[in-house]
Amino acid sequence: MSVYKEFLLLKRDMGGVVTLFLMPLVLIITVTLIQDSSFKKGQEIKIPILLVDYDKGKVSKTVSDNLKNSEVFSVITTFDNKPITEAEAKEAVFKGKYQMAIIIPSHLSIDLQTKIDQNVQKIVSSLGFSDTLAAKPNEKVVNQKEVKLYFDPAVQLSFRRGVMSGIDKMISQIETKSIYSSFQDQLGGEDAQFEQKSFITFKEIVPEVNNKEILPNSVQHNVPAWTLFAIFFIVIPLSINMVKEKTQGTFVRLRTNPVSNIIVLAGKTVMYLIICLIQFYMMIAVAVFLFPHLGLPALNVEGNLILMSIVALFSGLAAIGFGILLGTIAKTQEQSAPFGATAVIILAAIGGVWVPVFTMPKMMQIIAQSSPMNWGLEAFYDVLLRNGDLLDLVPELFLLVAFFIVTTTLALLYDKKKRAV
Incomplete structure (x- = not known):
């Protein structure tokens, strides 16, 4: 029922849901088209x-x-x-x-x-x-x-x-x-x-792989990067809905029921995790089926889709944990929305989504290691470009799930302390 309740909240804002799915697709197509020439050996435009x-x-x-x-x-x-x-x-x-x-x-x-x-x-x-x-x-x-x-x-x-x-x-x-x-x-x-x-x-x-060279292209770089960007942008609707529940009194009514706060957060986690995976598979479908019609190389997911899904799942958990923490701390939508958007952009910038980490100054390279987007991006690269297996993904997956546990725990502790006061 907690999951169903989250579904009803999202259903009431269909415009926001459509934007949540369509904007990442527009973004990934636009950026990949722009950057494709820099990855080609021969450029049509000199x-x-x-x-x-x-x-x-x-x-x-x-x-x-x-x-x-x-x-x-x-x-x-x-x-x-x-x-x-x-x-x-x-x-x-x-x-x-x-x-x-x-x-x-x-x-x-x-x-x-x-x-x-x-x-x-x-x-x-x-x-x-x-x-x-x-x-x-x-x-x-x-x-x-x-x-x-x-x-x-x-x-x-x-x-x-x-x-x-x-x-x-x-x-x-x-x-x-x-x-x-x-x-x-x-x-x-x-x-x-x-x-x-x-x-x-x-x-x-x-x-x-199978006596064929793995040559990096714009699709292999942009699809993981902007998929992560889209996944982490669910921080905004998640935190806004949590603030709405507090301002409208819905959260107080939920607390009067004999249901643990963990169950309420679990419902949010499951619902938004489903959204993250839908985003992921939509972007993969665009990269596989639509890109060739736009003159772009198709994303080769043969043998890698399961591992990529695991990375998307754990990245979604990290994004949801951050959204839950923000929604718990923020008191108004004016606090959660701008802060969430800015925080996601900063995490993307220092995580290597826009600029490769190795080109950053030494200090920024160290800071980049603390971005959950960097962990997810490295995991995607391990699968697509480095021919890694599940064992190779363990360090990044561990960091992502640890980030989810830490942020969710902090949210629970903050809420408990606030209610105690």
Whole structure:
């Protein structure tokens, strides 16, 4: 009957119930569509960048070719069929019309080769070949060159560093090839062939299931994160209904019955746990069946649905415990609703729902370990991305159920103390 009573309370506010189910679906679809491109290897939409080439040599050609062949950038070199100048590029970028501009200085290729030839000649001479090689009495002074990068002030620091690292790698490859060729010329070799491929390479090793690589995508990251966000948002209607019961006198009437307060809270727990699981399965259904029609990868729940349901169940318990505690302490709806919404957003922010925990400052990484959303998110990742089993989920599940027990116990103790007074 306690569960039925909670059902009747929710039934009276069908608009709120519909919102409780539909808003998370809209949220997960919107956010996943926005973030999907960052997880794809090849992007359909390329970032336009400006390239001002004052060099017209092999260095600028290599940089230009690599950028044009990139799956990320679209290179623009002219405005109205006229070569872009540095002043025009700077103005366009700083006004936010383009994300970045690359300015390659004049004589970069020639001066780079001259500097390499000078250094190689010095090395060869120091090895005792100075008698057989023609010396260059008047050595040209070559000044250091700068490749200028203009960035839109709104561009993130990680993007800037990535672009700078990529361009530095391109030029380093050109320098290496030029050094080999210069040594060959200085030593008089004609047929010597140097291997230009990098000796050290990198290979990404990812987990495999049934000999298939598990490649993370936007769906695997967003579905668990925003499912948790939706589950914890039941804190608001739960706490509001508890405040209503107190202000309308319903709670006092319940206390006059020979029923323990634990039974009353158990009814709330069961009813709202059902809502949490309905939310979870609706979001899973959208990720499995609707996402492919929106051009998104479908969520693969094969063999994982039971474990994911267990994580959702325990996450729902944690959310309900927090809602019960808030509803017990709050005296008015004006206290419970704003505080509940703000608290959920804070827990999501520090728990890694919006920003990955590993990118946070060290202090925030420590604080993140105290968020129940972080525990639930890590448990979902263990299932979807790390191929974990039930034993791997035990630490996070234990923390979630412990959070429910602690918050519910505090609510019972607070209510008992308040009634005693």
